[in-house]
Amino acid sequence: MAQLSDEEREAIRQEMSGGGAQGAAGSEGAGDAQAAGQETGPDLFEMNPLSQVHHMVGVVSGKGGVGKSMVTGVIAVELARAGHTVAVLDADITGPSIPTMFGLGGSYLTALGDNIMPARTKGGIQVVSTNLMLTDEREPVIWRGPVLAGALKQFYSDTAWGDVDYLVCDMPPGTGDVPLTVMQSMPIEGVVCVTSPQELVQVVVGKSVRMAQMMQVPVLGIVENMSYVTCPDCGRKIYPFGDSHLEETARRYGLPVLGRMPMDPALAAAADAGRIEEDLPENMLPDVIAMIEDLPDLLEPTPED
Ligand SMILES: Nc1ncnc2c1ncn2[C@@H]1O[C@H](COP(=O)(O)OP(=O)(O)OP(=O)(O)O)[C@@H](O)[C@H]1O
Numbered sequence: 031m032a033q034l035s036d037e038e039r040e041a042i043r044q045e046m047s048g049g050g051a052q053g054a055a056g057s058e059g060a061g062d063a064q065a066a067g068q069e070t071g072p073d074l075f076e077m078n079p080l081s082q083v084h085h086m087v088g089v090v091s092g093k094g095g096v097g098k099s100m101v102t103g104v105i106a107v108e109l110a111r112a113g114h115t116v117a118v119l120d121a122d123i124t125g126p127s128i129p130t131m132f133g134l135g136g137s138y139l140t141a142l143g144d145n146i147m148p149a150r151t152k153g154g155i156q157v158v159s160t161n162l163m164l165t166d167e168r169e170p171v172i173w174r175g176p177v178l179a180g181a182l183k184q185f186y187s188d189t190a191w192g193d194v195d196y197l198v199c200d201m202p203p204g205t206g207d208v209p210l211t212v213m214q215s216m217p218i219e220g221v222v223c224v225t226s227p228q229e230l231v232q233v234v235v236g237k238s239v240r241m242a243q244m245m246q247v248p249v250l251g252i253v254e255n256m257s258y259v260t261c262p263d264c265g266r267k268i269y270p271f272g273d274s275h276l277e278e279t280a281r282r283y284g285l286p287v288l289g290r291m292p293m294d295p296a297l298a299a300a301a302d303a304g305r306i307e308e309d310l311p312e313n314m315l316p317d318v319i320a321m322i323e324d325l326p327d328l329l330e331p332t333p334e335d
């Protein structure tokens with residue numbers, strides 16, 4: 031993996047200490063970590079006593095609109111189809127799109143005592159999202175860093191997730207407060223980095239990889255979304271954006287290419303209609319699923335424990 035330069039480390043450190051996620055997420059433990067010379071920030075958010083989350087993965091990208099939420103949806107649906115219990119934490123607090131994709135318009139989070147109860151999709155996937163708290167989902171959510179971090183804590187710690195095999199976390203674009211807080215304060219086992227061929231792949235992937243590296247979160251690999259279009263007449267793959275630079279970028283960062291998804295109007299239509307569970311074709315991202323299924327269980331004691 032490419033190493034961060036001293037300047038880049040310093041820039042991220044500055045960003046984190048200047049009112050970014052570290053400050054926002056609560057600073058208990060940060061001093062200890064720093065004193066111990068570690069580069070991680072505050073303690074992990076506590077898991078709710080009513081939650082047993084066995085795995086947690088994130089979906090990130092240095093760039094907006096490349097299909098993070100779509101890839102999150104695909105991963106969730108494919109894990110559920112494989113027989114796992116699945117939940118989605120929509121960490122895109124100000125631009126949530128998961129509830130729409132799963133047809134959860136008109137559904138709301140409920141409370142059980144002090145706990146938040148997630149909404150449930152038709153197929154039984156649990157979802158927590160700001161969209162499920164708003165009476166009008168077109169209302170913009172305008173929250174600053176500390177409030178965002180508070181919302182994330184509630185989504186993780188105050189939610190009674192129950193026994194969940196896989197909690198998949200959809201992130202907002204870029205390297206701001208929210209991805210920082212999620213990577214610092216939740217037990218993310220790894221992130222899947224999404225890019226698309228029309229973007230400067232190296233830049234998009236580079237940003238995510240450097241951030242994850244700084245937060246000591248493994249990058250599981252790269253998914254290229256909207257890679258190609260399949261001709262509806264002859265089935266040939268058409269590459270509207272020319273040659274992809276994915277392989278060389280993946281080599282540069284020492285990461286596997288975990289999948290390529292076509293640009294498919296049927297996928298967009300399924301997401302818009304809230305029918306991703308019903309209409310998603312089979313086996314869109316088998317290598318991502320295989321890699322996630324291989325991760326060690328967070329609740330199993332490790333040999334050092
Ligand atoms: N493979 C695909 N084929 C067709 N449409 C797609 C595909 N992937 C994503 N889309 C559509 O492109 C739009 C952007 O995708 P999506 O919302 O998943 O991106 P994002 O990276 O999560 O965006 P943001 O950065 O705003 O969170 C959505 O309307 C989605 O339905």
Ligand SMILES: [Mg+2]
Pocket residue numbers: 098099100122125127200201202
């Ligand atoms: Mg999104």
